[in-house]
Amino acid sequence: MKERKGASDEPIRMPITIEEGIDFSIIELMFFAYRDFTSDPDEILADYGFGRAHHRVVHFVNRLPGLTVAELLEVLQITKQSLARVLKQLIDTGHIVQVQGLRDRRQRELYPTAKGRNFLLMLARPQSRRIHAALEGESAAGRLSIERFLKGMVNPELRAQIDHLPGNMSGKDDGKQ
Amino acid sequence: MKERKGASDEPIRMPITIEEGIDFSIIELMFFAYRDFTSDPDEILADYGFGRAHHRVVHFVNRLPGLTVAELLEVLQITKQSLARVLKQLIDTGHIVQVQGLRDRRQRELYPTAKGRNFLLMLARPQSRRIHAALEGESAAGRLSIERFLKGMVNPELRAQIDHLPGNMSGKDDGKQ
DNA sequence: GAATTTATGTCAGCAGTGTTGACATAAATT
DNA sequence: AATTTATGTCAACACTGCTGACATAAATTC
Known part of the structure; x- marks a missing residue:
């Protein structure tokens, strides 16, 4: 009764990586x-x-x-x-x-x-600075990928709501060429 | 004394868009x-x-x-x-x-x-499903843009920490060709 | 060896933001 | 006239952040 303890409260020493x-x-x-x-x-x-x-x-x-x-x-x-x-x-x-x-x-x-x-x-100024810095050097295509990704993370039902916000170049989610 | 009320508590009716x-x-x-x-x-x-x-x-x-x-x-x-x-x-x-x-x-x-x-x-499974869905159809370049953006949003001092996490294909932040 | 520093744990209390359920009022709708 | 809707408000609770204080054990320094 050293290895077999019934409960599996043994420490796992391997990092989880791409499991599943x-x-x-x-x-x-x-x-x-x-x-x-x-x-x-x-x-x-x-x-x-x-x-x-x-x-x-x-x-x-x-x-x-x-x-x-x-x-x-x-x-x-x-x-x-x-x-x-x-x-x-x-x-x-x-x-x-x-x-x-x-x-x-x-x-x-x-x-x-x-x-x-x-x-x-x-409030928005420092956030915008951070965003600009993170987008620096990105191509137009890269920027589109980023916006598409963020929008893709939102629940589908709510994406329409986002499109109706001002200045959104909206409807561009289906960029399926 | 109708337009000039001293205090500027007048409602602003224009949406804020790309201001500044x-x-x-x-x-x-x-x-x-x-x-x-x-x-x-x-x-x-x-x-x-x-x-x-x-x-x-x-x-x-x-x-x-x-x-x-x-x-x-x-x-x-x-x-x-x-x-x-x-x-x-x-x-x-x-x-x-x-x-x-x-x-x-x-x-x-x-x-x-x-x-x-x-x-x-x-806990991670539904998040991963959401991520896969949001990345669906993205090219390898698009995925790199997305990861670069997210990493670029992190405070610079902490980016090194991220690189040391397992399975990270790290150091790829300076994609300056 | 004694004193100090370090890693951790714990207690008490507070703030911000989310929740639910109940109830009140005024205005619109039936 | 009765009901529904939009809003406001009260009370209570949960989760997760915070600060400051204090305790213990182990490592380090003098």
């Missing part, structure tokens, strides 16, 4: 890339007493001005309560304003103020 | 891609009472068996206490074992058990 054809490299690259990608705005946000959730709200309100609360929940895929906290803070601090809907007066259309627009630019 | 050359498209693609990329394992983890942090620990212990607690903290860039909670649970549930270091008996080398290895495979 799994892309561990890309899995961890996604982790590292996203972590560092969000680290720049996170630092700025912390100075303002905000978090990553505030960035997302400011981002989409600037991208889709006039969207309603329900639409924002749909894009972010979070619950009403999760949004309520951060949205309230952004309204109280004058980054976002609510405008009663014209057709439907129950709706609250969300718009950025000048302050909210500038805030998003401050 | 900022890549809002890629910024939001990163958000959507990462969110959906993590959603598959998150669901599985929830069934086991675990969270995303457990996945990360199981991942790197399988990738770098025998790494010490300090090394794991270095890779994950979190604090001891953040790790302690999840690591304890993974040890208690028999996914990971600690082995006292040979050279330095203060060190705890971390190894996956068979259970821990199988658990990682279960």
